[in-house]
Amino acid sequence: MAMTNYKILLVDDDCDLLEMLLSIFRRAGYTKLLTASSGPEALRAWKEDQPDLIILDVMMPGMDGFSVLKEIRRTSRVPVLMLTARGEAEDRIEGLEIGADDYLPKPFLPRELLLRAGAILSRAYPEQNGLVELAGATVDMANAEVWKNGEKQTLTAKELQLFEKLYQNAGRIVTTGVLCETICGEFWQGYESTLSTHIRHLREKIEENPSKPVSLITVKGLGYRLNLKEVQP
Secondary structure (H helix, E strand, O other): OOHHHOOEEEEOOOHHHHHHHHHHHHHOOOOOEEEEOOHHHHHHHHHHHOOOEEEEEOOOOOOOHHHHHHHHHOOOOOOEEEEEOOOOHHHHHHHHHHOOOEEEEOOOOHHHHHHHHHHHHHHHOOOOOOEEEOOOOEEEOOOOEEEEOOEEEEOOHHHHHHHHHHHHOOOOEEEHHHHHHHHHOOOOOOOHHHHHHHHHHHHHHHOOOOOOOOOEEEEOOOEEEEOOHHHOO
16 A cells, blocks of 8 residues: 555644645645544544544644543554654653654654654554455455465455455444545445445455354444454454
């Protein structure tokens, strides 16, 4: 997956700085950019849009970045890079102790921000050149192949896109909207039935019993969750 294909949520209460962040990432080729200007708005965007990386300002009125990060870390390990005007060591330590992946004091150079964001994404989502073990099958993502009961099947492009998105969020719910956008693009409304068809075909390839899935689970009213072999109940 190209680095610029990752979805990034930018959070800052300063409108000018938020526009600057958008400009920095757009110029670098990132196209899936979300914004929020408050803590509650950031949490809504995180829950609804499930970004791959969050750039989070610390100093926001009301609900600050530390409080946002604490709430996120209750259920998610989504990578978070914290921004702050304060560079004191105790602030950096607090953010890292809560679960921040990195910490960048303001003002910062655009290149440094992009390098840090890229490094976090590389660590969090390494190139998938290995095998993914599921309860009833093994998925070779590099070659878009599934091995089940000693037989090989090939994933279609859409099936591979879906599996990659689910794997990036393994153990977490990925909403129907996010998955539809993954395979259909920004204007995905109305493609829910298409998603259901791809999910069914994917289950036929990766599940021992597709009618009783244990790896690719439907979360009613929300979306789907991929369980890896080591976290099977």
